[in-house]
Amino acid sequence: MGTLIKKAFRAIGYNLQRANRPLPYHGYDLEVEARAAIARVDGHTMVSFEKLVPLYQQAAFCEQTHIPGAFVECGVWKGGCVGVMAQANLKYGTQRRHLHLFDSFEGIPEPDAEVDGAxxxxxxxxxxxxxxxxxxxxxxxxxxxxxxxxxRDLMETRIGYDSEYLHYHVGWFQDTVPQDAASIGDIAILRLDGDWYASTKICLDHLYDQVVRGGFVIIDDFKAYDGCEKAVREFLAARGESVYLHHLDRWGRYWVKP
Ligand SMILES: C[S@@+](CC[C@H](N)C(=O)[O-])C[C@H]1O[C@@H](n2cnc3c(N)ncnc32)[C@H](O)[C@@H]1O
Structure with a gap:
């Protein structure tokens, strides 16, 4: 009976599946361990699977190829993305990385209607x-x-990352990023997830120069909000930086620092 129903659906172009079936295996490199790392940060990220698996791969790549520098995220919300990078370090790193978490830790500020879009x-x-x-x-x-x-609960209790290597920058990026940038030193991964024009631009202006050659710059909301794309395009044009923007999912992009 089940097979007949399935066949009938297939004949009209539908593939009938159980609702609670786990996501199909995509065939990404390191997918099995990336899935385990993602499961560990469950409830702590709103970022898509298509962005999280490459994030795990990129952090693992930094460890395997010894790309120096910290892992930095501006716009951490409940910390899931940093948690994924931390787990790649724990598996592949010979020493702990410094992890920098920037956020107001009280919510996202207002967008600016002039630049951020509908x-x-x-x-x-x-x-x-x-x-x-x-x-x-x-x-x-x-x-x-x-x-x-x-x-803190995710990073220190659930994941067990050494608190000595965790740096929480509490406040608006407009205050914390310019003030704390120099203390970070080299950056291997710069992940920007602040959604708006001003939140993205301030981070690029003050942190991009610290991203090492071969390091990753990840823009979570590139195609989600007009202001985010505008901030990135303006910044790259002003620098004369010509980079290929790789897709993560429909909205996210990343590039490798030339
Ligand atoms: C979309 S959420 C980040 C999602 C997160 N990366 C994850 O793994 O689910 C955006 C975050 O950016 C923070 N944020 C945006 N603009 C900010 C600003 N100018 N200063 C401080 N925090 C900001 C918000 O507080 C919020 O936690």
């Missing part, structure tokens, strides 16, 4: 917040604020 305005309005680019946290839209406590 999707950002919609997001802010649904949160009952403003669209003037003010540094005030919008009402939570993601499913709980990514607090400092929640990040």
């Amino acid at each position: 999707a950002a305005i919609k997001f802010a309005k649904e949160a009952g917040g403003g669209i003037g680019g003010k540094l005030v946290a919008l009402e939570d839209q993601y499913g709980g604020v990514g607090t400092l406590e929640c990040n």
Whole structure:
């Protein structure tokens, strides 16, 4: 009976599957261990599987090829992406990396209607917040604020990363990034996930020069919000930096520092 129903669906172009069937194996390099690392940060990231597997691979590659520098994320929410990079270090690194987590740890600020585009305005309005680019946290839209406590719990208790190598930069990027950039030194992976124009631009302006040759620059929201793409394109054009933007999923892009 089941087979007959399946056949009937297939005949009209549908493939019938059980709703709770695990995601099919994609054939990515290191996929089995990346899946285990992703499972470990369950509930701590809103980032897609298609972005998380390459993030694990990129961090593992940095360890295997000895690309020097810290792993940095600006816009950590509940810390899942940093947790994935940390696990690649624990598996492949001969020593611990310094991990830098930048966030307000109280929510995302207002977008700026002038540059961030319709999707950002919609997001802010649904949160009952403003669209003037003010540094005030919008009402939570993601499913709980990514607090400092929640990040510590993931990184130090669940993953067991040495707290000596964890650096939490608490506050608005506009304050923390310019102030703390020099203390980070070389960067192997710079992952930007602050959604808006201003949140992306400030990080590129102050951290890009510290990304080492062969290091990765990852832009989570490149095609999600107009302002994010604008910040990246303006920055690259001003620098005369010609890079190929690799797709992660429909929205995310990354490039390797030339
Ligand atoms: C989309 S979430 C990040 C998702 C996260 N990377 C993950 O793994 O699920 C965006 C985060 O960026 C932070 N953020 C955005 N702009 C910021 C700014 N200017 N200063 C501080 N934090 C900011 C927000 O607080 C929020 O936690």
